[in-house]
Amino acid sequence: GENVEQHPSTLSVQEGDSAVIKCTYSDSASNYFPWYKQELGKGPQLIIDIRSNVGEKKDQRIAVTLNKTAKHFSLHITETQPEDSAVYFCAALYQKVTFGTGTKLQVIP
């Protein structure tokens, strides 16, 4: 089955700096790659997603890039703010969704 690895497990950045979270997947047939943000005491919420026919997607301060050849995809957050502090999960879909193990992002004011 699909295996998704996510790094780093924790990330601390100064407010205003950029944050990058990286994921790799094992099944080349995976075709949908969502990213979820989980705030304390809440369920994960989709922040951005990308399909396999697209290499990059942006939504304001958030962007995702996909390299199908290398089987990895990354989340980029620019101009980080304290409210970006949360746990972020990547995921890959082939028949079913498989999640990474999560990255706890701390933005230091």
Next chain:
Amino acid sequence: EAQVTQNPRYLITVTGKKLTVTCSQNMNHEYMSWYRQDPGLGLRQIYYSMNVEVTDKGDVPEGYKVSRKEKRNFPLILESPSPNQTSLYFCASSLSPGFPLHFGNGTRLTVT
């Protein structure tokens, strides 16, 4: 408001006492699934349901049951809970697996 509702939010029980965690969605989604979240392990799928007629095991189904008698509800049943089922549980729904999942706010279960 579109949402997935789980109940209860917190549950403390003893080994062997049957329990049910309810999940309901109001978005007319076909696909529903249950996950457990454990430190360092991320979100692991327990069971999923493609539609009212189809349910199947996920990655960690042992010790759990589900039912999908109607589209909006997908309860998770622990017939004989054990301490290793202490975890944070999430129900989620979507139009289909290839669409964004909408998660409930979680149920924190402690089995002593």
